Amino acid sequence: MWLQSYCWRKKLCHLLGDTPDLTRRLFWIQRAVRLFSFSSTMASQALASLSEGGSQISLSTSGEHGRSSIPGFFLGDVQGLKSGRKMGALSLAVLRARGLHQWTLKSWGRFSDPPQLRLSGPSTRAPVRTAATLSLEPAGRSLWDEPLRIAVHRLAPRQPVTLRAALRDEKGALFRAHARYRADAAGRLDLQRAPALGGSFAGLEPMGLLWAMQPDRPFWRLLKRDVQTPFVVELEVLDGHEPDQGKLLASAVHERHFLAPGVRRVPVREGRVRATLFLPPGPGPFPGIVDLFGAGGGLLEYRASLLAGKGFAVMALAYYNYDDLPKHTDVFHLEYFEEAVNYLLCHPQVKGPGIGLLGTSKGGEISLAMASFLKGISAAVIINGSVAAVRAPIYYKDESVPPVPVMRNRMKMTKDGIMDVMDALKSPLEEPKSFIPVERSDTTFLFLVGQDDHNWQSEFYASEASKRLQAHGKQKPQVICYPEAGHYIEVPYFPLCKTGWHNLVGAPILYGGEPRAHAMAQLDAWKQLQIFFHKHLGGKEGTIAAKL
Numbered sequence: 168m169w170l171q172s173y174c175w176r177k178k179l180c181h182l183l184g185d186t187p188d189l190t191r192r193l194f195w196i197q198r199a200v201r202l203f204s205f206s207s208t209m210a211s212q213a214l215a216s217l218s219e220g221g222s223q224i225s226l227s228t229s230g231e232h233g234r235s236s237i238p239g240f241f242l243g244d245v246q247g248l249k250s251g252r253k254m255g256a257l258s259l260a261v262l263r264a265r266g267l268h269q270w271t272l273k274s275w276g277r278f279s280d281p282p283q284l285r286l287s288g289p290s291t292r293a294p295v296r297t298a299a300t301l302s303l304e305p306a307g308r309s310l311w312d313e314p315l316r317i318a319v320h321r322l323a324p325r326q327p328v329t330l331r332a333a334l335r336d337e338k339g340a341l342f343r344a345h346a347r348y349r350a351d352a353a354g355r356l357d358l359q360r361a362p363a364l365g366g367s368f369a370g371l372e373p374m375g376l377l378w379a380m381q382p383d384r385p386f387w388r389l390l391k392r393d394v395q396t397p398f399v400v401e402l403e404v405l406d407g408h409e410p411d412q413g414k415l416l417a418s419a420v421h422e423r424h425f426l427a428p429g430v431r432r433v434p435v436r437e438g439r440v441r442a443t444l445f446l447p448p449g450p451g452p453f454p455g456i457v458d459l460f461g462a463g464g465g466l467l468e469y470r471a472s473l474l475a476g477k478g479f480a481v482m483a484l485a486y487y488n489y490d491d492l493p494k495h496t497d498v499f500h501l502e503y504f505e506e507a508v509n510y511l512l513c514h515p516q517v518k519g520p521g522i523g524l525l526g527t528s529k530g531g532e533i534s535l536a537m538a539s540f541l542k543g544i545s546a547a548v549i550i551n552g553s554v555a556a557v558r559a560p561i562y563y564k565d566e567s568v569p570p571v572p573v574m575r576n577r578m579k580m581t582k583d584g585i586m587d588v589m590d591a592l593k594s595p596l597e598e599p600k601s602f603i604p605v606e607r608s609d610t611t612f613l614f615l616v617g618q619d620d621h622n623w624q625s626e627f628y629a630s631e632a633s634k635r636l637q638a639h640g641k642q643k644p645q646v647i648c649y650p651e652a653g654h655y656i657e658v659p660y661f662p663l664c665k666t667g668w669h670n671l672v673g674a675p676i677l678y679g680g681e682p683r684a685h686a687m688a689q690l691d692a693w694k695q696l697q698i699f700f701h702k703h704l705g706g707k708e709g710t711i712a713a714k715l
């Protein structure tokens with residue numbers, strides 16, 4: 168047996184050569200199974216040899232472990248494989264594995280420990296009809312903002328199951344969601360057609376397993392720090408409706424990426440500007456956008472990298488707490504931002520005559536100030552920004568906008584002991600000097616507003632900016648209000664951060680939002696801002712009706 172196996176391994180190695188192409192290797196193993204009644208033991212050794220050859224698959228068939236490191240491989244039949252029975256299951260496993268060419272399976276088990284397969288002896292083989300498979304479309308990998316089609320096949324008719332999803336962020340925080348489902352009469356479950364019966368969400372929510380994830384740390388927010396690596400999402404199908412107890416029926420690992428194929432990431436260290444520019448594939452020139460996040464500073468690239476995949480040259484701009492920029496700041500000088508705008512405008516792959524701004528929260532406030540004082544800005548999307556200077560004055564040359572006073576006595580505590588600072592800022596109508604002079608701007612604006620934003624009064628600010636622009640004969644801005652959406656309107660499928668640490672307040676605060684409505688808002692906001700930028704920065708034209 169050993170000799171036979173050895174010969175087969177040699178033969179396979181010869182056939183496969185040194186190719187790193189896993190699909191080709193698996194193809195030959197599959198052929199061997201079919202054509203030469205290749206035994207399962209030999210096949211498992213051959214598969215194991217793939218990992219020796221440096222492929223991404225690792226295989227463990229040893230009795231001590233009793234389970235495979237290939238998700239969904241054994242489906243309760245490890246003993247059968249060990250006994251050397253010829254297995255159609257192998258070819259099935261190979262077929263499954265062929266879809267896994269992007270998986271980093273050695274990382275399996277890094278997340279929450281999946282329920283152990285209960286393998287008590289040879290008689291515990293699962294019947295074929297319960298050899299469930301989890302199918303993902305696209306298979307293996309997708310972009311973070313792409314929808315993922317999740318389906319389970321080969322369940323028993325009307326079988327109750329629980330689906331779980333988990334990912335770990337770069338700081339080790341675990342984000343998880345689960346939902347209960349029931350298969351149809353044919354034993355199929357398609358999340359595009361089947362409503363969740365409860366769990367982290369309910370109803371027809373094909374992407375709920377992502378947007379409903381919650382962190383295992385209080386006040387933690389999902390952030391992607393390195394856009395050159397994906398988030399690795401583990402998906403599991405468990406028997407029954409107990410999220411932590413059901414037998415594992417099938418599982419998959421899926422990579423969610425932040426860089427579309429061909430998008431180039433260019434670190435920028437030009438003059439004082441500290442940023443990262445993302446350029447779409449192709450020669451350009453492309454419509455240019457400066458992307459600004461809010462309080463806390465740093466350099467967050469994930470929105471810029473995804474947006475570059477839609478045909479824009481997007482520069483994620485740091486303005487403090489990054490590289491050699493100040494760690495903290497009590498004042499904003501627009502000359503820094505002017506330098507960044509000019510850098511982008513002069514870039515050979517950026518289409519003029521003007522660029523766009525995309526700002527969230529404090530980044531929205533700064534974007535409004537940039538559009539009011541600086542030249543060369545054609546379009547600006549303000550996501551839950553303030554129309555007043557907050558906590559720090561904004562300077563440009565010899566002019567300044569002082570911050571609105573903070574009224575600490577208006578801060579409230581929720582019944583859960585979380586600070587609600589929504590009413591803590593004095594209205595800019597009572598402090599006109601703190602009102603950013605938007606009426607000076609010739610920029611076209613889109614305001615995206617979460618109506619349940621508790622960070623500050625975003626809807627009021629958008630409405631006042633709109634009134635002021637119109638009162639001065641300027642173009643009426645587009646204002647889209649999202650009911651039950653909170654402060655952190657992110658790219659699609661980011662889980663809601665309803666309560667989080669606030670760097671300025673020095674305590675956790677309420678950011679607001681209801682998970683489902685917030686998720687829908689993120690999806691729509693992402694479409695709307697792309698349409699807006701394409702229209703006003705000279706890209707493709709088109710409109711998509713807001714869903715809400």
Ligand SMILES: CCCCCC/C=C\CCCCCCCC(=O)SCCNC(=O)CCNC(=O)[C@H](O)C(C)(C)COP(=O)(O)OP(=O)(O)OC[C@H]1O[C@@H](n2cnc3c(N)ncnc32)[C@H](O)[C@@H]1OP(=O)(O)O
Nearest residue numbers: 386387388390460461462463464465528529588591671672
């Ligand atoms: C006296 C004052 C009274 C004020 C009252 C005001 C009342 C109302 C006014 C409201 C005014 C609000 C104005 C601003 C509104 C906003 O802008 S909302 C925030 C939006 N912010 C952003 O979009 C940018 C977010 N960026 C960041 O937070 C940071 O850049 C970064 C965390 C991404 C990276 O910073 P860095 O310094 O590199 O991080 P670390 O060193 O790793 O961690 C620093 C601390 O942050 C904690 N932290 C890190 N990651 C997370 C996370 N994912 N979720 C939650 N917390 C995180 C980390 O633990 C560190 O905390 P400690 O130092 O350990 O305590």
